[in-house]
Amino acid sequence: MPELPEVETTRRGIAPHLVGRCIARTVVREPRLRWPVPVAALSAADGARIEAVERRAKYLLLRTTAGTIMLHLGMSGSLRVIATTEPPFVHDHFDLELDNGQCLRLRDPRRFGSVHWLPAGAEPEHALLASLGPEPWDSTFNGEYLHRRARGRRRSVKAFLMDSQVVVGVGNIYANEALFAAGIHPARAAGRVSRARYESLAGHVRAILERAIEVGGTTLRDFTDGAGEPGYFRIELAVYGRTGECCPACSTPLRTLRQDQRSTWYCPRCQR
DNA sequence: AAACCTCCCTGGGGGC
DNA sequence: TGCCCCCAGGGAGGTT
Numbered sequence: 429m430p431e432l433p434e435v436e437t438t439r440r441g442i443a444p445h446l447v448g449r450c451i452a453r454t455v456v457r458e459p460r461l462r463w464p465v466p467v468a469a470l471s472a473a474d475g476a477r478i479e480a481v482e483r484r485a486k487y488l489l490l491r492t493t494a495g496t497i498m499l500h501l502g503m504s505g506s507l508r509v510i511a512t513t514e515p516p517f518v519h520d521h522f523d524l525e526l527d528n529g530q531c532l533r534l535r536d537p538r539r540f541g542s543v544h545w546l547p548a549g550a551e552p553e554h555a556l557l558a559s560l561g562p563e564p565w566d567s568t569f570n571g572e573y574l575h576r577r578a579r580g581r582r583r584s585v586k587a588f589l590m591d592s593q594v595v596v597g598v599g600n601i602y603a604n605e606a607l608f609a610a611g612i613h614p615a616r617a618a619g620r621v622s623r624a625r626y627e628s629l630a631g632h633v634r635a636i637l638e639r640a641i642e643v644g645g646t647t648l649r650d651f652t653d654g655a656g657e658p659g660y661f662r663i664e665l666a667v668y669g670r671t672g673e674c675c676p677a678c679s680t681p682l683r684t685l686r687q688d689q690r691s692t693w694y695c696p697r698c699q700r
Numbered sequence: 701a702a703a704c705c706t707c708c709c710t711g712g713g714g715g716c
Numbered sequence: 717t718g719c720c721c722c723c724a725g726g727g728a729g730g731t732t
Contacts, residue, residue: 430725430726431725431726434725460709462708462709462726462727462728486726486727500726500727501725501726502708502709502725502726502727503709503710503724503725503726503727504709504710504711504724504725519710536709537709537710537711538708538709538710538711538724538726539708539709539710540708540709540726540727541726556727556728581702581703582702582703583702583703583704587703587704590726592726592727599725599726600724600725600726601725602725646725647725648724648725649711649712649724649725650711650725651725688703688704688705689704689705689706690724691723691724
């Protein structure tokens with residue numbers, strides 16, 4: 429999936445086309461996503477005005493006068509703003525038609541994404557948002573916080589960093605990259621990383637996500653922004669996906685690991 | 701509690 | 717060329 433930088437890139441790309449416009453109607457071609465799309469409830473959005481396009485973790489929140497449309501892109505989702513008359517392709521599951529002949533179209537081949545309707549005033553806003561950790565730019569996300577949350581934890585620091593209850597938005601690509609930048613071995617127990625090193629890690633997480641957002645995110649296969657363009661952070665990846673290559677810092681051959689059914693790349697010399 | 705494991709899906713790539 | 721297996725950016729839900 430799109431990780432945080434890809435979702436944020438999408439948000440920035442689509443927001444100018446949506447904010448201030450009214451929703452003509454929603455079209456659901458395939459309701460079988462990660463959760464069933466609430467087709468009937470979504471009709472409440474017809475005629476509503478879009479007031480803001482926000483992001484929380486990897487969720488996009490389209491705030492309207494009638495309620496909020498919440499979208500998740502899963503592993504393979506992408507959004508584009510196009511003319512409503514453009515014929516849909518396979519895997520174009522959802523359209524949000526606007527009052528100006530344009531529409532926001534969701535494409536998601538693997539269907540791990542989701543579309544939700546949150547009626548205005550509902551509290552808590554949505555169960556899926558209830559137990560999320562801080563955003564990486566939240567003032568509470570720092571070395572002291574990570575060190576405290578990791579105390580006594582024996583799971584790997586990589587799994588810990590990818591836990592959305594600890595911090596949101598860090599998926600497999602950026603977990604690999606941040607741990608490399610901070611010089612921390614991905615299999616090290618989370619509880620055995622010093623506070624100083626967590627301080628470094630928090631800083632690198634933020635810096636890497638910021639840089640990735642600057643260049644439009646990482647496109648591995650099918651991610652595109654709101655205009656259909658790929659992201660260019662892939663060029664700057666130091667370790668992710670670099671099977672058979674050497675460490676960009678010390679030239680030691682990179683190694684791979686399998687952790688929690690996900691691939692990890694790391695430098696055995698730089699990361700301890 | 702915390703730490704694993706499985707599963708939801710389609711499609712691309714490599715090996716044979 | 718085709719088939720088959722493995723792998724992929726997520727993450728909820730279930731089991732130990």
